[in-house]
Structure formats: C-alpha cells, structure tokens
Amino acid sequence: MRVFRLIMQIGLSVAVLLAPGLPATAKAPSAAPAKDPVKQERLQLFQELEATHGIPWTYLAAIDQYERAMQVGRKQKSDAPSARLTAIEIPADRWCGPLNPDQDDTNPDSIRFFEGVGVDGDGDGKAERTNDRDVLATLIHHFSSYGYAREDWLIGLWNYYQRDRAVRTIDQFSTIYEKYQHLDLDGRSFPIPSRYTYSYRSTWGYPRGWGGRRIHEGTDIFASHGTPVLSTGYGIIEVIGWNRYGGWRIGMRDMSNVYHYFAHLSSFKKGLKQGDIVEPGEVIGYVGSSGYGKPGTSGKFPPHLHYGMYRETGGNEWAFDPYPYLIRWERQSRKR
Structure with a gap:
C-alpha cells in the first residue's frame, strides 16, 4: 500500500510538471503568511x-x-x-485641544470642553x-x-x-x-528570477549623460532581452506606460510606502494596468532597452533593468540606494 501511494504521489508530481498551459515564468504559489x-x-x-x-x-x-x-x-x-x-x-494639541493648558490631559470632559478629539475607548475613564x-x-x-x-x-x-x-x-x-485578509505582507523578491543569467553592481550616484546633468538613482541589472521582471513586494501599480528617460516603465508602491521603479522594459505582462495589486515574485514585465527618446525609442544601450526605490515622508519623494536591498533579496530568493 505504501509503495502504491508513493507511485501515485510521483505520478501526480510529474503530471503537475507536465501540465499544459503552465507558463515557463509562472510564479510559485504564495506561502501561507507567517504567524507573527x-x-x-x-x-x-x-x-x-x-x-x-x-x-x-x-x-x-x-x-x-x-x-x-x-x-x-x-x-x-x-x-x-x-x-x-x-x-x-x-498630536497633543489636537488630542487635548489647542487652548487646553494641560497638554497631557486625559480627562474626557475637559478634553471635550477645549475641543480636543481624544476619547475614552476602553471605558477606564481616561482618554490617553x-x-x-x-x-x-x-x-x-x-x-x-x-x-x-x-x-x-x-x-x-x-x-x-x-x-x-x-x-x-x-x-x-x-x-x-x-x-x-491578513497583515503579513512584508515578503520580498529579487526582480530577476534566479534561473536566468544576469549581472549587476552598485551604480548609485553615477553621472548620466542623456537629458541633462543628473545622477543615476538606482541599480542597473543587465540581462537578456525578454528576461522576466518580477515584483519585489506586495503593492499596487501606480504608473505604467512610457517615460522619455525610462522608456516602458512600471511604478509600484509597496506596503512600506516605498515606490519601486522598473524601467527600460521591452513590454509589460499582458493585461497589467494601473491599480492592479501585485505580490513578490509575480511577473510584471520583461527586460528591454527602451527609453531616451520619444515613445518606442529602443536600442540606445544594452538591455537591462533599471531598478530604483523612492520613499515619501510628507513632501517630495526622495531616492535611496537599492543595491543593499537587492543583495539581501537575491540571497533570500536563492535560499527559497
């Protein structure tokens, strides 16, 4: 009976591997969320x-x-x-009221008198x-x-x-x-599948020659034309389309309020659009050499993925070096 079960399990595994319609770039099913x-x-x-x-x-x-x-x-x-x-x-002045002389006030009545917003939510008589x-x-x-x-x-x-x-x-x-329907959405993925050939190094801050004086705000990952590009985290597609610098590009905002910029693509995943939710390891586009000109311009440089990260803290978004994060995600992806 054990031998029979083993044969059945092997047969099912082979059947899944050979199942028609499964794309070569298909993403593995998401693991169950960690019980933090x-x-x-x-x-x-x-x-x-x-x-x-x-x-x-x-x-x-x-x-x-x-x-x-x-x-x-x-x-x-x-x-x-x-x-x-x-x-x-x-803020204390909003909680207690801007004219409240006691900015550490926890009395719901006096807070309300001074037009503060704080309320008692647990019934202990204090609004803390x-x-x-x-x-x-x-x-x-x-x-x-x-x-x-x-x-x-x-x-x-x-x-x-x-x-x-x-x-x-x-x-x-x-x-x-x-x-x-859960909060465990911190997963990450390296933007290129590990089974593909690619290379990259730290290129943060290097001067750029096209489009005026500016610095390189990201990391270039060189790979063959058409190599799949993966979402690096859970997030939502904010921007998709053409940019004269980045060519066909995608902008995704993750659950840490970080904007991920994928540029110089050859194409997008079929049907991908603004507002779509993506997750780590999901194919969103393909490596190309688009950009540095009007829509459709391509071939002005070797195919590669320009990957950038930007954080928003209440004003303009500012870029930071993605290279250390890529190194970490690459190691994690290889372990998986």
Whole structure:
C-alpha cells in the first residue's frame, strides 16, 4: 500500500510538471503568511473594533501601516520596545485641544470642553494618547461622522490628513488588506528570477549623460532581452506606460510606502494596468532597452533593468540606494 501511494504521489508530481498551459515564468504559489504574534494581536484588535463599531478593519490597518511607514521614513522609529500595538500618534494639541493648558490631559470632559478629539475607548475613564484603544476609538469617532462607505471614508481621510498623497496611499493599503485578509505582507523578491543569467553592481550616484546633468538613482541589472521582471513586494501599480528617460516603465508602491521603479522594459505582462495589486515574485514585465527618446525609442544601450526605490515622508519623494536591498533579496530568493 505504501509503495502504491508513493507511485501515485510521483505520478501526480510529474503530471503537475507536465501540465499544459503552465507558463515557463509562472510564479510559485504564495506561502501561507507567517504567524507573527504581534501582527496577529494587532489584527485581532482591528477586527474586534470592526465588530463593535462597524468600521472595516482594513481602514484602521491601513492608517496604522501608513503612520508606521512614515515614522520609519522620518527615522523616528525607536529601537526601544513599545507596549503599543499600533503606530498611530495624534498630536497633543489636537488630542487635548489647542487652548487646553494641560497638554497631557486625559480627562474626557475637559478634553471635550477645549475641543480636543481624544476619547475614552476602553471605558477606564481616561482618554490617553498612548492607549491603542483610546486612539483607535478617536479615529473611529472621526471617520464614522462622515459615513461608512468608501467615498465617505476618503472624505474623512482628507479632512484628517489634508494631503492627497496620504489619502491615496491609505486607500491603496486598505484595498490590499481587503484582498489578502491578513497583515503579513512584508515578503520580498529579487526582480530577476534566479534561473536566468544576469549581472549587476552598485551604480548609485553615477553621472548620466542623456537629458541633462543628473545622477543615476538606482541599480542597473543587465540581462537578456525578454528576461522576466518580477515584483519585489506586495503593492499596487501606480504608473505604467512610457517615460522619455525610462522608456516602458512600471511604478509600484509597496506596503512600506516605498515606490519601486522598473524601467527600460521591452513590454509589460499582458493585461497589467494601473491599480492592479501585485505580490513578490509575480511577473510584471520583461527586460528591454527602451527609453531616451520619444515613445518606442529602443536600442540606445544594452538591455537591462533599471531598478530604483523612492520613499515619501510628507513632501517630495526622495531616492535611496537599492543595491543593499537587492543583495539581501537575491540571497533570500536563492535560499527559497
């Protein structure tokens, strides 16, 4: 019987490998999300508040993730352990009221008297800026006043942040959480499959000769024309099309609010469009030599992928060197 089962298992494996219609660049099925206990506890808190107040947990998770990413971008993340589950911080003058003489006030009545936003979310009689339930209850109180539909939530986001970029990013995060229904979306992938031949080195800051004086804001990965290009993380396609510098290019924003720039492509994955959700290791395009001219210009340099990373911290996005990240992701991909 054991021999029979073994033969059946081998037969099924061979059948899967030889199954028709499976493309050579197909991505392996996503592994089950890691059970990070902190993220699980955070998710349970969001879901509990959804059950209590009716605000979708993905809204709360998206705001928390945006705030978390902005703190990292501004280098405000402390190495000291925190007792809090969320990263949402509401300024004291907004929490307690701008005219409140006590900017550490936790009395809900006096906070309300001075037109502060802080509320008591856990029923202990105090409205504390460092209490996750109080902070989330304050946000829920704000957003529920606009309504529960997505359009209402976007209006509430605008009135809270007063920034189009913040509203757009948080809405994107919420959409991604809605698809995957968990918080473990930190996976990464090297942008070229390991079975293909490629080469790269650090080219950050090198001078560029076309289009005026500028520096190289990325890493060039040289590979044969038509080599698949993979998404480096979970994210959403923000830009796809032609750029006179980058040629056929794709811009993807990940769950850390980092913009990933894939340029000089020969083509895109069929059907890929702005607003699509992608995940690590998913084919999004193919290596080419497009760019440095009007749409369709190609062949002015050897085929390669220009890969760049940009972070947004409340103003203009700024580029940073992707080379150390590529080295790490390459090692991780080879191990997998």
